[in-house]
Amino acid sequence: MEVRCRIVHSLRIALSPEVAPYILDQEVNEPDPNILSLNSELVNFDETIARYLRERETAFIRTGLGFLINHYLVDNAWMASPMNGKGSGRMQLNILVLQQNLKNVEEGVNLARAANYFSLFDQGADAIVQKAKEDKEKQAAGDINAPDHFTFSELKTLIELCHSEQMANPERGIASAARRQMDDKLSALSEHAHQP
Secondary structure, three states: OHHHHHHHHHHHHHHOOOOOOEOOOOOOOOOOHHHHHHHHHHHHHHHHHHHHOOHHHHHHHHOOHHHHHHHHHHHOHHHHOOEOHHHHHHHHHHHHHHHHHHOOOOOOOOOHHHHHHHHHHHHOHHHHHHHHHHHHHHHHOOOOOHHHOOOHHHHHHHHHHHOHHHHOOOOHHHHHHHHHHHHHHHHHHHHHOOOO
16 A cells, blocks of 8 residues: 555656646656656665565565556546646656666556557647547457557546647637637547547
């Protein structure tokens, strides 16, 4: 529980625009200090449990850490609003750094789902609607790939994130135009996405 709570706490801080803004003017080449701190704590924690617990108990504690991170980052992406392309780059760098570190802790860990989610942001709202359409067709054919599949709610959040920079603009005309564009994309998403 302790390691999982620490992961959730760190990711919550990493998603907070007050701590780590996602509207950036330039590329970020260094991961967030909070992510580096989490990586360090994960390694220390893993060394401790490997020293004092048997292999079976150690494996039990390690299993599912990647799943938790993937799930948390995608489900709570709305917290990173507003976001622009460089902010998405910051998020993807953090995900990459977390994955590299987690490989030393959990065997076979893969944060592809979270990475794919934010790379879809970079492609824009039209690509998100197209992805929903393709996923619906794949699902009808029974050919769905988990790391690449996102729910209607997750895609809706992503479209909202795509328009979040303009929506946060203090000039009402820009924010109003962004609202109309977002509503159009959400309407298209509703037509094409599989909704449970």
